[in-house]
Amino acid sequence: MLINGVPEERVSALDRGLLYGDGLFETLAVADGKPCLWRQHLERLRFGCERLRLTPPDPVLLDEEARREAEGHHRAVLKLILTRGRGGRGYASEHARAATRIVQLTPWPERDEAQCAAGVRVRQCRTRLGQNPALAGIKHLNRLEQVLARGEWSEPDISEGLMLDAAGRVIEGTMSNLFLVRDGRIFTPCLSRCGVSGVMRQQVLEACRALAIPLLERDIPLRDLWDSEALFLTNSLIGIWPVADLDGQPFDPGAIDRRLVEYVMERRFHSG
Incomplete structure (x- = not known):
């Protein structure tokens, strides 16, 4: 250090x-x-x-x-x-x-990369994210909300927890950004009030533009998760994690466009 x-x-x-x-x-x-x-x-x-x-x-x-x-x-x-x-x-x-x-x-964290690529288990967190546009998007040092949320589970087979804001909008995972797949389009939560704008999230946005995959950033109510065909998570270490199960509801990792996954994962370890 x-x-x-x-x-x-x-x-x-x-x-x-x-x-x-x-x-x-x-x-x-x-x-x-x-x-x-x-x-x-x-x-x-x-x-x-x-x-x-x-x-x-x-x-x-x-x-x-x-x-x-x-x-x-x-x-x-x-x-x-x-x-x-x-x-x-x-x-x-x-x-x-x-x-x-x-x-x-x-x-490097010890994970079964092949198992994660096949889909991870995720849960909702009770801890909510406070809204503050002045801090939205940036990765500031105050992570107490994430610390409390991560303390809500100890099951080793749960890989991540999803966090909502005070108004009940889905924002992100405790350590990741979230994307939904539905009707050939990809949706990701708007981060103008809270949340971290991840570097790998930006890679997904660029990949969708390059591959002409429709992507919308907007407010996402909780019900939209259950109506989605697939969910996936991103950060700089994991690249892309498909979600196989959210609170007992299964999702299909196969519904995620393979071109997008390959595009992002190929650039995951790019040194540029």
Whole structure:
């Protein structure tokens, strides 16, 4: 782990990321010693910095640190964390010092990739997502809603939980974005009020444009899930997970356009 470029595992107790969740993070796949979809993750980090009025890190420096940590690893997970740095007591940020930059490498999660590709079990979560357009889309450090939602189940055969907002609209999974397939079209929840706009979600949007597959971003009520032919989940590590079962209702992974799956999965470990 590197903290501001130095091998270290400790941050100051006065760091605003620790005190207030004042910061951002990115989670990247590493393949054959290189961070995957680097440009896309860096663009989202810059967008989050603009939203939070954080000074973005030097991209050349961050690239050097990320590649130094990833070098020599066939498969791993790289996490980038950026906080506003140390600051005085209280929420006001004008006294914050230089941003804290953390680059952390961890092992690739142990999963049965073939089984996941065939379809995963998913459940609904009771914990709801609060609505806040100022934070919608970005991957900020405050993940307490996801922590509470993930604590709702312990069954090893359930891979993910779906989260709704306070108005009952379906938004995303605890660690993934959601897509529905119906009548030859793909739908994905609007993320203007809450939720994370994932890098792999963006890959799906681009794939649908390239393959001329109709895709709509809109509000999705819970009933739309049950009327769908197929559901699938995405994030930078899993690529695409078809949903085989949601709270006991089966779905057909075969209803997902194979061209889309191949397009996205082929780019899952792209280092661009």
